[in-house]
Amino acid sequence: MTTGGPGENRHRAKRSLGQNFLIDANLQRKIVRAVAADRDDVLVEIGPGRGALTRHLIGRTRRLVLIELDDLLAARLQDQYGDRADVDVIHADVLATDVMALSEPGARTHVVGNIPYNITTPILFHLLSRPRPADIVLMVQLEVAQRIVAASGTREYGALAVGVQSVAEVDLLFRVRRGAFRPVPRVDSAVVRVTPRSPCQLTPEEEARLRNLVRALFQWRRKQLAKTLRDHPDLGLDRDEVEAVAAAVGFDPSDRPENLSPEAFIRLASALP
Ligand code: SAM
Secondary structure, eight states, rough: EEOOOOEEEEEEEEGGGGGOOEEEHHHHHHHHHHHOOOTEEEEEEEEEETTTTTHHHSSSSEEEEEEEEOOOHHHHHHHHHTTTTTTTEEEEEEGGGGGGGGGGOOEEEEEEEEEOOGGGGHHHHHTSSSSSSSSEEEEEEEEHHHHOOOOOOOOTTTTHHHHHHHTEEEEEEEOGHHHHHHHHOOOEEEEEEEEOOOOOOOOOOHHHHHHHHHHHHHTTSOOOOOHHHHSSSSTTOHHHHHHHHHHTTOOOTSGGGGGGGGHHHHEEEEOOO
């Protein structure tokens, strides 16, 4: 798909960069309203593309930082907004960018983006590395949104839900039908808000332990907790240790990981010998 009038460089949507542009103006405004940014704050937009959200974000905060990887679209954003003192266009891969370093010391920083679906999870965890923004509003594939907000005991619940919910509050705000984009994607979408807890109840070391535990337990998702705690190469507890942590944390060792709440995962990570 191409756009642009006569004399303008034409831009063809690149599937490799997850380019599905949001053309529904009501939805653009609805997403922007979900960002709780004030005049004194800094706002970072990931993947502004052709500016569907950007045009509603301009002037809302003291600074707006736009991070766009596509060469032509970054150049266009620079042409359009580069003269403004309150806008910075960063032509870069968000995953290789220290997003919080682009903010200002002491400023509340918010992140918003209609992001490429193939790198949703890496982007989310990149944004959840420390220090964390005040909040993150992202358009993601509906199925991924459901996995982010999933409750324990459901089919969608897994490492993604535990990883995000152990450090942040999560809300699925609304669904977005695929017809709101051009080109039309194969899947529906949803907007999620992720609000990191501040201060975070976990130390960086506890978080690293938790990540290791979650990865191991969900790698062996169908197995009983006791078996994975004993036999997984990254865990290796003995029988007595399994019984001791199960009693301390209050879980049934014959249960499966999808039935442990994020809070139980946190308690289990800190109870591990
Ligand atoms: N925000 C626009 C909208 O809503 O219409 C574009 C959304 S499109 C789904 C994703 C955007 O992210 C594209 O502009 C794409 O070029 C950009 N993008 C893809 N990978 C990126 C990366 N690693 N870092 C920064 N931007 C990226």
